[in-house]
Amino acid sequence: MDSKRNSGLKEQILNASRLLLSQEGYRNFSLRKVARDVGVSATSVYLHFDSKDHLIHTLMEESIDYLNGKLEEVSIRQLEPIQKLQALAYEYVSFALQYPKEYQILYMAGTGEMARYPKDKFRKVRQGYEIVTRAIEEGVDRGLLDETQPRITAYTFWAQLHGVMSVVLSRRLDNRIDRNEFIEQAIDHIIYGFHVRTAIEAD
Amino acid sequence: MDSKRNSGLKEQILNASRLLLSQEGYRNFSLRKVARDVGVSATSVYLHFDSKDHLIHTLMEESIDYLNGKLEEVSIRQLEPIQKLQALAYEYVSFALQYPKEYQILYMAGTGEMARYPKDKFRKVRQGYEIVTRAIEEGVDRGLLDETQPRITAYTFWAQLHGVMSVVLSRRLDNRIDRNEFIEQAIDHIIYGFHVRTAIEAD
DNA sequence: GGCGTTGGTTAACGGTGTTAATTATTAAGT
DNA sequence: ACTTAATAATTAACACCGTTAACCAACGCC
Structure with missing residues (x-):
């Protein structure tokens, strides 16, 4: 009925979903609302996505890909x-x-959504860990870090970061605390916890 | 119809909910299932809880209270x-x-459930932070820690722990990694990350 | 013309949270 | 003992949800 017959309906659905999901959370997110927002029948979503889960996982994958790209950039x-x-x-x-909507979709996901995330796509989820693991291994090789099991350390690193941002973005942070200061100090702690020998001696 | 007419229906509902919630996650948790499990009509839940949220929040509060008690014990x-x-x-x-069901209910909650958590009960959520803050302040006073802002450090501490357990319990931990070893090393990292004075010099 | 393919629709099923009205059961008062 | 009030539970209904099936309309192609 519009000028063009299908001006990227899939993309429209994704955009509306991103907004709705970050605004109202998983609990109040519904396909019918998405459909209503883009001005289309509810069942039309199924022309582009197998299920509600598939739609959500597509959104998650987008963010994972983007973040992985950014991390890879830093990594090289x-x-x-x-x-x-x-x-x-x-x-x-x-x-x-910068992308709180996208990040929230990822971190709001909780166990439930993650458990339903298709196994064959977990390779991408692990990619972030791999990047960090390589950086740690490099540090160990050069004698800067004293980590016997870089893989474990990578998980710890990631987990800590996740925890920190989880606190920051979920209003669980005491409002007497400055956000940036909190983040800086947290990262400082995390890095400092990695048994950096030379840093201590050089200071 | 049973021997006793209402043998702690509220408690039965809470028990069934705990189980269902931890087993099937927030997504597939429904009052009607709970009601069916305890053998009662769906609307009977409303005799003891204002809403689905109220039921969930009661469950969360239980765990928060229990954990706070345990932390208080350690604290004194x-x-x-x-x-x-x-x-x-x-x-x-x-x-x-030890109580993965209860913990999962808390940590699976994600932003959504937390955002709907009643404000006047957030005092209890903060209690854990207070305990850690006191411990850190004590360390600073005795010259054992070099933390300029104990409150921030407390949040970092908590956030890191949350992140670590989040990884451990959500199967995101690589199965080549031993769980206990991971936890030990993570805690080690976290503590070590606190600028510990004497520990470095004494060792 | 006829034809299938694509992109969309409406109708329907079983399930959900929640409310309102209704019925059973218990306790109290006199 | 009989009535009254409160309590505990129920059934019926509403609006919403994910998902499926059946249907319909436009387009390209022969």
Whole structure:
């Protein structure tokens, strides 16, 4: 009925979903609302997505791909391992702050949505871990870090960051605390916790 | 129809809810299922709870109270600040591992449920932070820790722990990694990340 | 013309939270 | 013992949800 017959309905659905999901959360997110927002019948969503889950997972995958790209960019920069880890942390934080809708969709997901996330796409989820693991291994090789199991450390690193941003974005942060200061100190703590020998001796 | 007419229906509802919620997640949790499980009509739930949210929040509050109690116990023990922080961390982890159902209900909650959590009950949520903050302040006073803003550090501490357990319990942990080893190392990192003075010099 | 393919529709099914009206059961008062 | 009030539970209904099936309209192609 519009000028063009199908001016990227799929994209329209994704945009409306992104907005609705971040605004009203998973609980109040419904296909029928999405359909209403884009001015189309509810069942039309099924022309582009197999299910509500498929739609949500598409949204998640978008963000994962974007974030992975950003991390990869940082990863190939010629940086000292410690600075690289720091840069990775800030890149992650930047994504969360710059695209809160997208990040929230990811981090609001909770166990439920994650459990239903298709297994064959978990490769991408792991990609972030791989990048961090490589940076840590590099640090270990150069004698800057004393981590016996870089893979575990990578998980710890990621988990801590996730926890930090989870607190920041869910209003659980005491409002007497400045957000940026909190983030800076948190990242500082996380990096400092990685047994950085030279940093201590050099200071 | 049973022997006793109402043998703690409220408690039965809570038990069934705990189970269902942890097993099927928030997504597939429904009052009607709960009602069916306890063998009662769906609307009977409303005799004891104002809404689905109220039921869920009651469950959350239970766990928060329990955990706060455990943390308080640790807190009044006569321990050196560093050991106290470590003990608090392990208490938190123990709760998560010993009562995974309850912990999952809390940590699966995500932003949505948390946003709807009644404001006047957030005092209790903060209690955990207060306990950690006190421990850190004690460490600072005794010259054991070098933290300029204990409150921020407390939030960091908590956030990191949350992140770690979030990874552990949501199967996002690579299965080549031993769970306990991961947890130990993570806590080690977290504590070590707190600029610990004597620990470095004494070692 | 006829034909299938694409992009969309409406109708319907079983399930959901929640409310209103209704019935059974218990406790109290006199 | 009989009435009254409160309590505990029920059934019926509403509006919404994800999903499926059946249908319809426009287009390209022969």
